[in-house]
Amino acid sequence: MSLKTPFYYYDLELLNQTLESMTAAIQNPNFKVHYAVKANAEDRILQTIKEHGLGADCVSGNEIKKALALGFEPKEIVLAGIGKSDEELDLAISHNIHSINCESIEELEVIDAIAKKHDTIANIAFRINPNVDAHTHHKITTGLNENKFGIPISEIDTAVDEILKHKNLALKGIHFHIGSQILSLNPFANLCQQANRVTEGLKARGVILEHINVGGGLGINYSDPESQLVPNFEEYFRVFEKFLNVEDGQTVHFELGRSIVGQAGSLISKVLYVKKGAASNFAIIDAGMTDLMRPALYNAFHKIDNLSSSGEQESYHVVGPICESSDTFGKSELPKTSRGDFLVIRSAGAYGQVLSSNYNLRDRAEAVYSDVMSLEEYIAPNRPLVSLAAQ
Numbered sequence: 044m045s046l047k048t049p050f051y052y053y054d055l056e057l058l059n060q061t062l063e064s065m066t067a068a069i070q071n072p073n074f075k076v077h078y079a080v081k082a083n084a085e086d087r088i089l090q091t092i093k094e095h096g097l098g099a100d101c102v103s104g105n106e107i108k109k110a111l112a113l114g115f116e117p118k119e120i121v122l123a124g125i126g127k128s129d130e131e132l133d134l135a136i137s138h139n140i141h142s143i144n145c146e147s148i149e150e151l152e153v154i155d156a157i158a159k160k161h162d163t164i165a166n167i168a169f170r171i172n173p174n175v176d177a178h179t180h181h182k183i184t185t186g187l188n189e190n191k192f193g194i195p196i197s198e199i200d201t202a203v204d205e206i207l208k209h210k211n212l213a214l215k216g217i218h219f220h221i222g223s224q225i226l227s228l229n230p231f232a233n234l235c236q237q238a239n240r241v242t243e244g245l246k247a248r249g250v251i252l253e254h255i256n257v258g259g260g261l262g263i264n265y266s267d268p269e270s271q272l273v274p275n276f277e278e279y280f281r282v283f284e285k286f287l288n289v290e291d292g293q294t295v296h297f298e299l300g301r302s303i304v305g306q307a308g309s310l311i312s313k314v315l316y317v318k319k320g321a322a323s324n325f326a327i328i329d330a331g332m333t334d335l336m337r338p339a340l341y342n343a344f345h346k347i348d349n350l351s352s353s354g355e356q357e358s359y360h361v362v363g364p365i366c367e368s369s370d371t372f373g374k375s376e377l378p379k380t381s382r383g384d385f386l387v388i389r390s391a392g393a394y395g396q397v398l399s400s401n402y403n404l405r406d407r408a409e410a411v412y413s414d415v416m417s418l419e420e421y422i423a424p425n426r427p428l429v430s431l432a433a434q
Contacts, residue, residue, distance in 0.1 A: 046421050048385070049312040049330035049408045051396045055091060056413060058307040058392075061273050062095040065303065068276035071284060073293065077121055079259055079300025080106045082393040085410050088304060089113050098141070100259075100298040104131035111138065121256070121296070123170065123218065132157050136165050144170040144218040144256065147194060148205050151212060158211035168216035168256055169194055169202055171241060199241060203250060214250065216296075217241055220258030223301060228282050231257075235286035242288065252293065257283060259298040263305040265344050268389045274302045301393035308392025310335050310408065311350075311418070314384045315364065323360045326380050331363025332370045334408045335391055336398040339369040346389040347375040350422060354379030361386070365403055385422050 065076065077098035080089070084106065089099075090113055098119030099110035110120055122135045123144040135143055136158050145151055145167050158165040172195050194202050206212050221234055238255060245252065261279050264271040279302075289295060312330035319325075337343035347361055356376050363370040372388060380386075399407050411421065 046409070046411065049310055049328075049334050051391065051408050051410045052309045052311050052387075052413070052418055052421075053085070053088065053392065053410060054307050054309075054413045055087075057272060058088070058091055058304065059095075061303055061307065062092065062097075064273045065276045065299070066095060068280050070280070071295070073289065074280065074283075074295050074297065076297045076299055077119070078303060079298050080110060081397065082300030083304045083308065083395070084109060084397050086113065087410070087412055088307075088392075092303065100300070104128070104134045107131070107134055107138070107140070117141070121168075121218075121298075123220070123298075129153065129157065133161075136161055136163065139163065140166075142166045142168045142215055142218075142254070142256075144168045145194075146170045148198065148202050151202070151205050151209065155209040155211045164211055164213050166215045167206065167212050168218040168254070169199065169214070170218040170220070171196060171199065196237070196241065199244065200248075203245070203248060214252070216252050216254035216256055217245075218256040218258065220298065221260060223260050224262040225260040226262045228278060231260075231279070231282045232286050235283060235288075239286075239288045242290075251290065254294040254296055255287065255289065256296040256298065257287070259300055259302070261299060261302040263302055263390060263393075265390045266346065268306055268346055272306045276302070303393075305390055305393035308390075308395055310388040310391045310395060311411075311422075312386050312388065314380055314382055314386060316382060317359075317380055320360070323358060323374065326359040326361045326377070326386070328361060328363060328372075328386055330388065330408070331365040331405070332367065333365060333400050333402045333405050334363075335372070335388060335395050336400075337391075337394055338372050339367070340398075344373060345391060347372060347377065348387050348389065349377045349380055349384055350387055350418075351384040352378040352380060365405075387418075 077100035078092045079100045081102050093113060093115055099115045101107045101110060101120060101122050102124045107120060117138045117140045120140040121142050122140060125146050132154055143154060143165060154165050206214050219234055221230055261274055263274060310330055312328040314326055315329055316327045318327060332339040357379055358374060359377050359380055360374050361372040401407060
């Protein structure tokens with residue numbers, strides 16, 4: 044069977060292996076993971092994640108609707124976001140979700156008014172900006188004073204005073220998220236120290252929280268994915284076991300996304316032309332920034348392999364067909380590449396398909412799953428698939 048390229052290929056065996064590794068790494072029964080739906084919102088991906096007992100971390104009303112439609116319980120859903128609309132808040136409150144992560148004092152007033160309309164009490168967690176440097180790309184850093192997210196630590200007392208004025212709000216927790224694609228564990232340890240200062244200050248005021256939400260951010264290995272297909276979840280959770288002060292009965296919530304789905308997805312593309320340029324050889328493929336935005340958006344690196352060739356290594360500038368100079372996947376050393384070869388762009392399971400667009404009125408890439416047909420079965424009718432080990 045052949046399939047129109049480009050398409051996303053999802054390795055469900057690896058996804059299940061990653062989820063099993065993550066759940067096995069959690070030694071504390073009070074640790075709870077909510078999957079960050081924004082990383083990949085494909086139905087089959089979400090269904091698999093739900094089967095492993097994770098909740099849903101949503102940042103829009105439509106993400107809440109999808110989570111509910113796929114069977115996530117409202118008590119397992121959290122809503123975050125700097126600019127929640129009244130309609131989104133109404134949806135969250137009417138379904139009595141686990142918590143709304145509130146990002147400003149003005150937002151409290153809006154939530155209270157909507158909760159009053161429903162004659163209910165809305166569960167609130169303050170999202171706090173801890174001013175912790177995640178040491179990641181500046182466009183995915185979210186926990187510094189210069190970022191738009193969260194309530195500054197200096198305003199926590201004011202926020203508590205405000206919430207106590209409203210009968211339709213209940214402060215249940217605090218929430219942090221310092222950034223994404225974090226490869227060092229030190230920022231998470233620093234986050235724990237800031238969280239401890241916040242909870243100690245609240246405790247001094249007589250405020251005991253039901254939960255602490257530390258967000259997500261754990262990164263994956265983009266440069267050499269085969270060497271670490273599954274992140275070291277044991278070390279990650281151990282940081283919070285060691286450094287985060289937790290009261291008896293208090294739960295700790297995590298919002299992991301990329302680390303769960305990132306390595307399970309690949310973008311498969313076909314070479315349209317090989318063109319010799321003045322500065323380098325161009326491998327022009329049928330996948331573009333409309334299919335995988337990360338390189339154009341963040342100058343992100345994705346490892347690329349040629350599935351059809353085992354020739355001598357050559358340097359290629361791999362580019363897409365979009366009428367933009369930013370439509371490039373960077374330079375790669377590949378076996379001699381020719382028209383019709385199939386390339387695999389690795390580590391595309393997170394922020395790949397979900398960020399796609401139909402700019403230039405292009406079709407969106409389809410999703411293909413490993414339990415339906417192997418990658419070799421899809422590609423072989425057009426060109427033999429070679430072993431990557433042989434390269």
